[in-house]
Amino acid sequence: MRRTFKKGGVHPPDMKERTRDVPIAEFPAPALVMIPMAQHFGSPALPVVGAGDKVAKGQLIGKADGRMSANVHSSVSGKVLRLEEKFTPQGRACKTVVIENDNSGIWADEIPCGRDWRAMSPKEIVEAVAAGGVVGMGGAAFPAHVKLEPPHEKPIDTAILNGVECEPYLTIDHRLMVERAAEIITGLRIIAKAVAAKEMVVGIESNKPEALKAMNAAAAGGGIRVEALDVKYPQGGEKQLIAALTGREVPPGKLPFDVGCVVHNVGTAWAIFNAVAKCVPLIERPLTISGDAIERPANLMVPIGTPVGAVIEHCGLDQKVKKILSGGPMMGMAIADPTIPVVKGMSGILALKKVPHDISGPCIRCGRCIEVCPLGGIASEMARAIEAGAIVDYEHLHVFDCMECGSCSFVCPAGRNLVQYVRQAKEEASYRRELHRKQQAKKQI
Amino acid sequence: MIQQFPKTLIVGPGPHISGADSTSSIMWSVVIALVPAFIFSMANFGWYAGAVTITAVVSAVATEWAIQRMRKVSVTITDGSAAVTGLLLAFTLPPGVPLYVAALGSVFSIAVAKHAFGGLGMNIWNPALAGRAFISAAYSSALFMPKWPVLSSIFSGDIRTLDAVTMATPCAILQSDPAAIFQHYRLWDLFIGRIPGSIGETSALALLIGAAFLMVRKIIDWRLPVAYILTVALLVILFPVRAADGTIAGFWQASFWADPVFVLERSLAHALSGGLVMGAFFMATDMVTSPITKKGQAMFGAGCGVLVAVIRVYGGYPEGVCYSILLMNTVVWAIDNMTKPKFFGERAHA
Numbered sequence: 152m153r154r155t156f157k158k159g160g161v162h163p164p165d166m167k168e169r170t171r172d173v174p175i176a177e178f179p180a181p182a183l184v185m186i187p188m189a190q191h192f193g194s195p196a197l198p199v200v201g202a203g204d205k206v207a208k209g210q211l212i213g214k215a216d217g218r219m220s221a222n223v224h225s226s227v228s229g230k231v232l233r234l235e236e237k238f239t240p241q242g243r244a245c246k247t248v249v250i251e252n253d254n255s256g257i258w259a260d261e262i263p264c265g266r267d268w269r270a271m272s273p274k275e276i277v278e279a280v281a282a283g284g285v286v287g288m289g290g291a292a293f294p295a296h297v298k299l300e301p302p303h304e305k306p307i308d309t310a311i312l313n314g315v316e317c318e319p320y321l322t323i324d325h326r327l328m329v330e331r332a333a334e335i336i337t338g339l340r341i342i343a344k345a346v347a348a349k350e351m352v353v354g355i356e357s358n359k360p361e362a363l364k365a366m367n368a369a370a371a372g373g374g375i376r377v378e379a380l381d382v383k384y385p386q387g388g389e390k391q392l393i394a395a396l397t398g399r400e401v402p403p404g405k406l407p408f409d410v411g412c413v414v415h416n417v418g419t420a421w422a423i424f425n426a427v428a429k430c431v432p433l434i435e436r437p438l439t440i441s442g443d444a445i446e447r448p449a450n451l452m453v454p455i456g457t458p459v460g461a462v463i464e465h466c467g468l469d470q471k472v473k474k475i476l477s478g479g480p481m482m483g484m485a486i487a488d489p490t491i492p493v494v495k496g497m498s499g500i501l502a503l504k505k506v507p508h509d510i511s512g513p514c515i516r517c518g519r520c521i522e523v524c525p526l527g528g529i530a531s532e533m534a535r536a537i538e539a540g541a542i543v544d545y546e547h548l549h550v551f552d553c554m555e556c557g558s559c560s561f562v563c564p565a566g567r568n569l570v571q572y573v574r575q576a577k578e579e580a581s582y583r584r585e586l587h588r589k590q591q592a593k594k595q596i
Numbered sequence: 597m598i599q600q601f602p603k604t605l606i607v608g609p610g611p612h613i614s615g616a617d618s619t620s621s622i623m624w625s626v627v628i629a630l631v632p633a634f635i636f637s638m639a640n641f642g643w644y645a646g647a648v649t650i651t652a653v654v655s656a657v658a659t660e661w662a663i664q665r666m667r668k669v670s671v672t673i674t675d676g677s678a679a680v681t682g683l684l685l686a687f688t689l690p691p692g693v694p695l696y697v698a699a700l701g702s703v704f705s706i707a708v709a710k711h712a713f714g715g716l717g718m719n720i721w722n723p724a725l726a727g728r729a730f731i732s733a734a735y736s737s738a739l740f741m742p743k744w745p746v747l748s749s750i751f752s753g754d755i756r757t758l759d760a761v762t763m764a765t766p767c768a769i770l771q772s773d774p775a776a777i778f779q780h781y782r783l784w785d786l787f788i789g790r791i792p793g794s795i796g797e798t799s800a801l802a803l804l805i806g807a808a809f810l811m812v813r814k815i816i817d818w819r820l821p822v823a824y825i826l827t828v829a830l831l832v833i834l835f836p837v838r839a840a841d842g843t844i845a846g847f848w849q850a851s852f853w854a855d856p857v858f859v860l861e862r863s864l865a866h867a868l869s870g871g872l873v874m875g876a877f878f879m880a881t882d883m884v885t886s887p888i889t890k891k892g893q894a895m896f897g898a899g900c901g902v903l904v905a906v907i908r909v910y911g912g913y914p915e916g917v918c919y920s921i922l923l924m925n926t927v928v929w930a931i932d933n934m935t936k937p938k939f940f941g942e943r944a945h946a
């Protein structure tokens with residue numbers, strides 16, 4: 152029996168055939184790019200350029216604001232037109248640098264470079280990753296350098312690469328593994344060196360035989376374990392992947408560090424390789440463009456800041472489209488503005504004609520949401536408590552520990568969007584915290 | 597060039613795909629699963645049994661419609677849940693019951709047992725069984741069948757006018773004189789259902805065909821019905837009884853095991869008679885009124901089984917399925933509390 156995580160999970164149709172074998176093509180940089188300062192988890196970067204400034208490709212345009220933040224670089228060479236307030240695909244409004252592409256493609260000084268990562272100390276590696284503005288490319292966009300600096304009291308023994316790609320439609324991690332296996336594997340070695348991990352493991356679902364083959368070949372003889380995992384959503388969840396590969400369970404409210412693991416997406420490993428070995432910052436990312444409303448599905452390497460509408464135009468859109476998504480159909484966000492830019496954490500753009508009916512009825516207590524919850528949560532009760540505003544029940548129901556994988560909503564026969572209740576509760580809580588903070592601040596004055 | 601998006605784009609929250617089942621696909625699957633038993637009921641008792649069933653279903657659906665209009669909520673009669681209630685209620689009634697009694701039972705099931713509690717998903721007691729309990733209380737005489745037809749080739753006959761002989765139901769015999777059960781019925785008859793009893797309950801075979809379909813569709817789980825039936829089958833044998841001479845007799849005595857085949861057969865006869873199969877697979881498994889986790893459902897089944905065994909061995913009723921489930925429905929909240937899943941990464945509570 153192949154491995155997978157034990158508790159819960161669902162099997163949505165994988166829908167990957169349309170782009171599985173389509174090689175990653177370069178998407179030409181558009182005339183205008185709009186690069187948001189808040190593409191990552193944490194504080195937005197602080198812009199270091201102004202209107203009228205000339206910028207080169209790979210030049211720093213936003214400086215990380217503190218440790219939990221990330222640098223932002225220009226993806227083209229050209230001129231800064233303006234800084235504007237704009238929404239990211241995650242629905243976060245932030246400062247966005249609009250750059251006119253001069254199509255010269257001139258790199259900033261000293262990029263790319265050639266350096267020997269083996270000669271670099273862990274500290275130098277972390278600095279290089281931070282300098283390159285690398286963030287998690289699987290979706291959460293967590294600053295990668297933070298994950299490379301575990302607290303001293305928490306030794307890491309296992310560095311894990313996440314090549315699961317359990318979201319339907321998406322094939323970009325798959326293509327990256329097929330086409331850039333050697334770079335990804337080097338990325339893993341760099342990660343393992345930074346955190347001083349002895350073990351290196353790559354988790355890939357068994358529906359990607361080609362990726363498994365390529366990664367096995369690239370890892371051959373190097374003390375790296377490439378594991379074929381049973382297909383089950385959400386295996387790409389950090390906690391699920393750790394459980395599947397090591398049998399360890401990360402307790403609620405804790406991090407992979409706490410069980411001696413660090414997990415990076417394969418795309419992130421590739422970006423780490425670029426930043427460390429080649430001095431190339433994260434200014435482009437691979438994307439899957441798919442869905443039944445896309446006429447020419449593709450895997451594309453797209454400059455950060457490219458408007459989503461330009462990418463879709465390239466692939467052809469059926470006007471009967473119902474939803475356009477940033478990310479996969481399980482955890483992605485619906486977007487409606489074609490000028491929203493491609494960001495570091497975006498793994499795909501999907502255009503769907505067929506979407507679930509928007510009818511929801513009362514809970515019939517079928518228990519399916521409980522059965523599929525990979526965390527052992529009781530989504531039906533969470534939703535009921537949130538609906539009733541019963542905040543006292545949130546804690547024992549683990550509302551704030553929910554990873555928002557959407558498995559519960561996916562199976563609910565009553566059509567209740569259970570995970571949406573959780574998101575709402577989390578938003579309300581952060582709003583209340585903010586309010587409280589402001590009131591405290593007022594009292595101080 | 598930037599592709600403009602059509603104005604009709606939806607920006608609802610994810611997930612943006614959903615699983616195959618809906619409330620109505622589940623409910624209609626239950627209806628389909630009850631079709632074999634429905635057909636068998638007419639084969640066994642004649643067309644009138646079908647008329648009772650249809651009456652109960654129509655009444656249930658009409659009541660649902662009327663109440664939803666009155667409550668000014670959306671009308672959901674096409675979701676199949678009222679039809680299921682009507683079907684199951686009819687299946688618990690004797691085949692000669694007056695049509696108006698069946699209709700009134702459905703009205704009670706839907707109006708009181710379901711909607712007075714807030715409608716689908718909110719009711720505590722299984723609506724069909726609550727309706728059945730209501731009829732037992734209000735129209736007990738209508739449920740009393742003094743005579744059962746001779747069960748042969750009556751597909752087309754009318755049970756109310758057929759020449760009938762007095763036949764006791766298997767359950768009644770099991771209660772009054774268990775030793776005599778196989779003088780009246782063969783186990784095979786009990787299994788295929790050529791026996792007197794309520795409309796839908798007699799044929800274990802027909803019910804199991806439907807139940808298998810629901811289990812394959814993952815709409816019901818085997819744990820609950822199996823725990824239920826096994827508990828009954830075991831306890832009806834293991835419970836000590838007072839023999840005619842006043843002594844306590846039970847399994848610890850050598851004489852009890854004098855005929856082990858009979859012990860087994862008697863246990864099987866209990867399992868196959870009196871609505872237990874129907875109750876276990878179709879009533880106790882009602883999602884709304886049973887525990888939400890599989891572990892809880894198994895406990896619920898075992899609890900129902902204990903109650904049935906107590907009622908059959910020590911109680912006044914020969915039956916017990918209906919009340920066992922209604923009683924266990926009442927404590928579902930406690931079972932749910934006891935069987936909460938362990939949260940990921942948390943140590944199991946000692």
Ligand code: SF4
Pocket residue numbers: 523524525526527528529530553554555556557558559560569570573
């Ligand atoms: S969204 Fe939350 S509650 Fe629902 S299945 Fe995922 S983790 Fe469990």
Ligand code: SF4
Pocket residue numbers: 513514515516517518519520521530531559562563564565566567569
């Ligand atoms: S899946 Fe939906 S209907 Fe079933 S128990 Fe959960 S919330 Fe209720």
